[in-house]
Amino acid sequence: MKQTINFTLNGELVEVEIEPHLTLLQLLRDKLELIGTKEGCGMGECGACTVLLDGKTVNSCIFPAMEVEGKKVVTIEGLMDAQGNLHPIQKAFVEQGAVQCGFCTPGMVLSAKALLDENPKPTEEEIRHGIAGNLCRCTGYIQIIEAIKAVSGQ
């Protein structure tokens, strides 16, 4: 039986009718057509599907869509400002060459955002710990770490 849920998505209230077995990732990509969020492993191991839920990172591929009722979800699409400018973290990723194939990037950027929101000047070790849940198979992480350092003014 379909159920109606209400939540805030990238700053806007949405009401959507869903089948209760959907994951948050299926809701975002298949129902709401926000395909910035990627599906990697689908088992909560790789972090490609990372989104922010009330400011905290979650793996949307194993998160029940029914649990976002009344909560705030931010996806990679929600980081640009109203004028269409990239978020400073996105800019830094571009400038530091932290993007190759780009598949891990949306999740990586959101993990970086959650880290910097909580700890604006993280040490390199804290950065590594902060993005440990996001696998990147291209860059070797160095440019990603450099990008996060650059945004935090280091």
Next chain:
Amino acid sequence: MKKFDYLKPKSIEEALTLLDQYGEKAKLIAGGTDVIVMVKQKTMAPEVLISLQAIPGLNEINYNGFLSIGPMVTHRMIEKSELIKKDYSALADAVSWLGSIQIRNVATIGGNICTAAPSADTATPLLVLGTQVKIKSLKEERVVPIEEFFKGPGETVLKKGELIKELMIPKPLPNTGSAYYKLQRRLALDLPILGVSALLSLDKNKVTCADMLCTTSPISSILHKMEEDDLVCKEVRIALGVAAPTPMRAVKAETLLRGKKLSDELLEEVAETAAKEAQPRDSIRGEAWYRRDMIKVLVKRMAMKSIERVIQPEETVFPERLW
């Protein structure tokens, strides 16, 4: 993925009533980091998932003479708790290396022990900390010591229609330290090859060789030096994960150490006894002989880490600096 209905009761009574009503067709879901994966892998096929997220009061950490942890408390909340880091360090160690931040933001401690994996990271810390599990059904409420909670891989004492209401952990004795070490191949998103927890209560918190604890001196030389201080181990608990079908206490090893003066020889014997008590198996992550050898090493190191945390409490962070 298989379709299921998703219910969100607003009280424990409502959840238990639904659980009774749907019986075998229903499964409880906490954070869902195990349950949703099992449904995706088709190792579980519930028709109804009953979520405990909307029930108020289950995700609180409180201290009233004893530590009370709600079953819906996430690993991340435990990781951030200063009280747990200070007085229940083994548990803080365990949650800091579990999964990833994404997993820890969602996965709950109640879920971790209900899944009852032999590798459950929080199991051995809960064992050494002397945890009591409060279980509730529509008919009764009962309290089970954590030693009796695990029955086998994926099996617990929970009967149909029961759920965990609270984890209760006593206040540690004075001069107590505890530590957990997760032996793993990578530092995130891995399951342990072995998990070792220890808790030691000492008769004092001052030794003449305190400075040596913060150096890289070999563990044996620190312990030899410590023998001059007549440091007595008043209480001890040792627990092993992935060393048997369920997380286990190394009771014989504990008995050797309890009430005795600490020495290098004694700790060596304790660690060897723990290795003998364990029944590890060969698995994809590690072979039995290797696990047994590493129990010897890690029991001694975790005992030492616990001692260090009594004597140098300000150094209490991760057990990353070992000997």
